[in-house]
Each structure stands twice: as structure tokens, then as C-alpha cells.
Amino acid sequence: MRYAMAGRSVDDARGRAARSIPLWRMLPGLLRDPLGQLVAVADSAEGEIVRLNLGTIRPYLVTEPAHVQHVLRDNEANYTRGGNSMLWRPVRRLTGEGILSDGPQWQASRARMQPHFTAKRIDSLVDTMSRAVSDAVDEFDEPARTGRWFDAGTELGRVICRAISSVFFADRVSLADQLRIVAAQGTIVTALRARLLLPFVPDAVPVPGDRALSRAIGVVDDIMLPLVRAEMADPRDGDDLLAALARARDEQGRPLDERQVRDDVVASFATATETTYAVLTWLWPILDAHPEIAERLYAELDEVVGTDRTISREQLRALTYTRAVVEELLRMYPAGWLLPRTALADDVIGGTRIKAGSIVVVSSYITQRLARFWDRPDVFDPERFRGDQSRRGHRYAYFPFGGGPHQCLGMYLFNLEAPLVVATMLSRYRFRLREPGMPPKQLAAALRPGRPVIMALSPVRERRPA
Ligand code: HEM
Numbered sequence: 097m098r099y100a101m102a103g104r105s106v107d108d109a110r111g112r113a114a115r116s117i118p119l120w121r122m123l124p125g126l127l128r129d130p131l132g133q134l135v136a137v138a139d140s141a142e143g144e145i146v147r148l149n150l151g152t153i154r155p156y157l158v159t160e161p162a163h164v165q166h167v168l169r170d171n172e173a174n175y176t177r178g179g180n181s182m183l184w185r186p187v188r189r190l191t192g193e194g195i196l197s198d199g200p201q202w203q204a205s206r207a208r209m210q211p212h213f214t215a216k217r218i219d220s221l222v223d224t225m226s227r228a229v230s231d232a233v234d235e236f237d238e239p240a241r242t243g244r245w246f247d248a249g250t251e252l253g254r255v256i257c258r259a260i261s262s263v264f265f266a267d268r269v270s271l272a273d274q275l276r277i278v279a280a281q282g283t284i285v286t287a288l289r290a291r292l293l294l295p296f297v298p299d300a301v302p303v304p305g306d307r308a309l310s311r312a313i314g315v316v317d318d319i320m321l322p323l324v325r326a327e328m329a330d331p332r333d334g335d336d337l338l339a340a341l342a343r344a345r346d347e348q349g350r351p352l353d354e355r356q357v358r359d360d361v362v363a364s365f366a367t368a369t370e371t372t373y374a375v376l377t378w379l380w381p382i383l384d385a386h387p388e389i390a391e392r393l394y395a396e397l398d399e400v401v402g403t404d405r406t407i408s409r410e411q412l413r414a415l416t417y418t419r420a421v422v423e424e425l426l427r428m429y430p431a432g433w434l435l436p437r438t439a440l441a442d443d444v445i446g447g448t449r450i451k452a453g454s455i456v457v458v459s460s461y462i463t464q465r466l467a468r469f470w471d472r473p474d475v476f477d478p479e480r481f482r483g484d485q486s487r488r489g490h491r492y493a494y495f496p497f498g499g500g501p502h503q504c505l506g507m508y509l510f511n512l513e514a515p516l517v518v519a520t521m522l523s524r525y526r527f528r529l530r531e532p533g534m535p536p537k538q539l540a541a542a543l544r545p546g547r548p549v550i551m552a553l554s555p556v557r558e559r560r561p562a
Contacts, residue, residue, distance in 0.1 A: 111444035114147040145448040155455040161490035169500035175437035192359025218508040222409045230406040232258035233520045240553040248549040253278045266336040283312040285540040371431035374542040378429040401523040420478035426496035431542040433461040469493040525553035
């Protein structure tokens with residue numbers, strides 16, 4: 097579908113006004129398939145920035161890769177996540193004012209946390225993580241033997257927590273408590289939807305989901321605050337994030353505030369679990385709908401992993417198709433799909449005037465489905481990420497992890513963890529879904545499937561005698 101754009105004035109020196117698309121023209125599509133509708137708007141704009149006239153808010157939609165680069169990297173100082181960005185405010189109730197904010201507080205958090213997530217540090221974790229994933233996947237032996245149905249999201253949450261807990265808290269948080277945090281996050285993400293959809297409503301005005309939100313934040317605090325207090329009172333040597341932040345000092349050499357430690361551990365653990373969980377839950381319906389891709393994946397796993405229980409660094413490197421499947425999943429279902437910013441000062445992007453104080457929306461989902469940059473954008477095809485093809489195109493035609501100074505801190509962690517989970521599970525089991533077909537997309541903080549994915553496993557082959 098194409099969109100006629102409303103007229104606009106041209107003023108070359110200060111850029112021209114963005115074309116504006118009124119709500120009534122988008123509404124039927126937005127109600128049916130909001131993301132599909134936004135991709136259609138962006139396709140029709142043919143590289144220009146458009147302004148969505150949603151009544152009280154009128155965000156600029158920035159989708160062209162060069163313009164995305166301008167906002168996230170080249171002129172990033174002008175595009176803040178903090179301050180008056182209404183879309184970010186609700187998320188802060190969980191994540192506080194550290195790594196997910198902006199300005200000096202963000203900078204200090206980023207500098208403290210960065211060393212924990214570098215490529216080198218994550219690479220040193222391959223063996224530990226591979227064993228942790230293997231142990232977690234062992235627990236599927238029982239449902240695989242009996243053919244019992246289970247909720248993929250819940251079980252993936254368990255596997256993910258076991259894979260990454262050594263990075264975040266060593267053994268200080270029990271698996272049960274980690275799962276309570278993950279469940280609370282699920283409640284928070286859902287409860288925040290009303291706030292995200294009604295960004296102009298002040299916090300003091302109740303909206304549906306507020307009570308559930310407060311209760312869930314209470315669950316997270318009840319687990320994390322006593323733990324942070326105990327760590328700070330008696331610091332350990334560990335290199336997990338909790339131990340390191342509990343020992344950290346600010347620029348004046350003072351210990352951090354316990355709230356700062358809590359905020360940064362919770363924010364990064366929440367981001368890590370929520371995103372990974374969302375992406376890996378999409379895997380099953382996708383493979384179910386593409387049996388030929390599933391077969392290629394199985395063939396690679398059979399050849400590279402065979403009956404090994406843990407995956408080595410060399411095997412991981414050889415799993416090129418598995419990694420391409422994960423990259424393509426991140427193209428079509430990028431968990432961090434919406435990156436809202438607020439323009440601090442007037443700017444001109446690609447000849448279009450951006451007014452100070454307005455909301456600018458960048459979305460990996462939309463750009464990664466633009467027909468001008470992606471051949472058959474709605475087709476799941478891991479071949480795009482094989483060989484040299486992945487190097488084609490603009491850096492910001494594919495940015496599931498964002499870019500610029502706020503680029504995802506967990507990129508290397510995810511790129512290690514996700515192929516490990518996929519390869520460990522699918523080298524041992526085949527799966528079937530109770531309900532075939534792609535689930536609808538739930539537009540929460542992360543792009544989750546809009547209904548539970550219920551599946552069952554069966555062993556690929558008998559276990560080798562020990
Ligand atoms: C599927 C996996 C993931 C995706 C798609 C994803 C995506 C993103 C994106 C798009 C951003 C940029 C946000 C912005 O510019 O406003 C981001 C930031 C961030 N991500 Fe991830 N992420 C993933 C996994 C993880 C993991 C495993 C961690 C674990 C530490 C993590 C921690 C963070 C943090 C702390 C930030 C904020 C960084 C900053 O502002 O300095 N993410 N992520």
C-alpha cells in the first residue's frame with residue numbers, strides 16, 4: 097500500500113518540513129498489524145523522514161540507514177534517551193537512572209560495566225557457558241522421554257538464567273530467585289504496555305497495569321536489595337558484575353550508592369534475559385514453518401556437534417549456518433525493536449527539519465524490513481548472512497544491537513549464548529509445536545510472541561553409554 101503525503105513547505109537553509117501522515121490514514125492498518133503498517137509507511141516514504149501525526153505526539157520516523165546512523169552515532173549528543181523522552185520514562189521505574197539512562201550517570205555506569213562485556217572477556221567464558229547450557233539442557237531429557245508439552249518461553253528462561261548467571265551474580269542468586277525476577281519482568285513488560293501506548297498520561301494518573309507493575313518491582317527489590325547490601329558490607333573478589341559493582345568506587349573514590357548497584361545489575365540482567373528469551377522463543381515457530389531450513393540446521397549440528405554433550409570453541413566457530421539462523425532471527429524479530437529519542441536542538445537530517453523537543457523514533461524492525469535494502473524482506477532466509485553477502489549494504493541497514501555510544505553492552509554475550517543454546521538443544525532433540533503457525537507479535541519493551549509457544553521434544557538418538 098502506498099501513502100499520499102500531506103503537503104509541506106520547503107526552506108532549503110533550515111531543511112524542509114517532514115511530510116506528515118495523519119492518524120486517520122494509518123489507523124485501520126495500525127489496528128490490524130501495527131508493525132507491518134509502519135514498514136509500509138517507511139517503504140512509501142522512499143528514504144525520506146516522515147512525521148506520524150498521532151494527535152498528542154507527533155514522532156519523526158527515521159528509517160533510512162544513513163539517517164539512523166546520524167541519530168544513533170554521528171549526532172547522537174543531540175538525541176537523548178533521557179530528559180523528557182516520554183517513551184523511556186516508564187522503563188525507568190524498573191531500571192533506575194544508570195546504564196539505561198543518559199548523561200553523566202549513564203557514562204559512569206557504562207565505563208564501570210563495559211569491561212565485563214568485551215569480546216575478550218566473553219570469549220574467555222566459552223567453556224564455562226557451554227557446560228552451564230549443557231547442564232540446563234539435560235533437564236529436557238525427562239520431557240523428551242515422556243513427550244510432555246511445555247511452555248518454550250518458561251523453559252528458555254531457565255536455560256538462559258543458568259547460562260548467564262555466572263556473569264551477573266556468580267552463585268549469589270539461586271535459580272529460583274532468578275526465575276522469580278524473570279517472571280516479575282514478564283509482568284513488568286506487560287504492565288508497561290499501557291504506559292507505552294499512553295505516553296502522554298502523567299505518572300500520577302493511574303492506568304491499567306500500575307498495581308501489577310508496583311508489585312513486580314517489589315519482587316525484584318526484595319531479592320536484589322538485601323543481596324546488594326550484603327555484598328557492599330562484605331565485598332568479594334569475584335569477577336561477576338554484582339561483586340565488581342559492589343567494590344567499585346566513583347570518581348571521588350567513594351563506594352557507590354546501593355541503589356546504583358541495584359539499578360545497573362537489575363537493568364542489565366533484565367535486558368539480557370528479556371531480549372534473549374524473546375528472540376529464542378521465535379525460533380521454534382520459524383523452524384516449524386521452514387522445514388528445509390530446519391533440516392540444514394540439523395545437518396550442520398549432526399556434522400559438527402554429533403553426540404557431544406558440550407560444545408567447544410572450535411565447534412562453535414564451525415557452526416556457521418546456526419549462527420546465520422540466529423542473525424536472521426535478529427533481522428526479522430529484533431528484540432530491541434524501538435529506540436525512541438528526544439531531539440535536544442533543531443537539526444536537519446537528509447534535508448528534513450527536526451524540531452527541538454520532538455520525539456524521534458528509530459526502529460531496527462522497520463529498517464531491517466525495508467524493501468529497498470532487503471530482497472524479499474518478509475522471507476526468513478539465513479543465506480543472507482552467509483559468506484560475503486553479510487558484508488554488503490549499509491552498516492545501519494542491520495542494527496539489532498543499536499549503534500553509537502549506546503550500542504548494546506550484551507552483544508558478545510548474546511552472540512555466544514544464543515548459538516550455544518540452539519546448538520545444544522537441537523543436537524539432542526527434535527521438536528514439535530502444539531499449535532503451528534506464526535504467533536502474533538506483542539509490542540512490549542521487547543518484541544515477544546503474542547501467545548505462549550507450547551512445544552514437545554523427542555531425543556534425536558539414544559544416549560551413548562557413559
Ligand atoms: C537479543 C539480544 C539483544 C538485543 C536484540 C539487544 C538490543 C539492544 C539495543 C538495540 C540496545 C540499544 C538501546 C538504545 O540505543 O537505546 C541495547 C542496549 C543495551 N543492551 Fe542489549 N540487546 C540484547 C541482549 C543484551 C544482553 C545479553 C545484555 C546483557 C548485558 C544487554 C544489555 C544491554 C545494555 C546494558 C544496554 C544499554 C547500553 C547503553 O545504553 O550504554 N543486551 N541492546
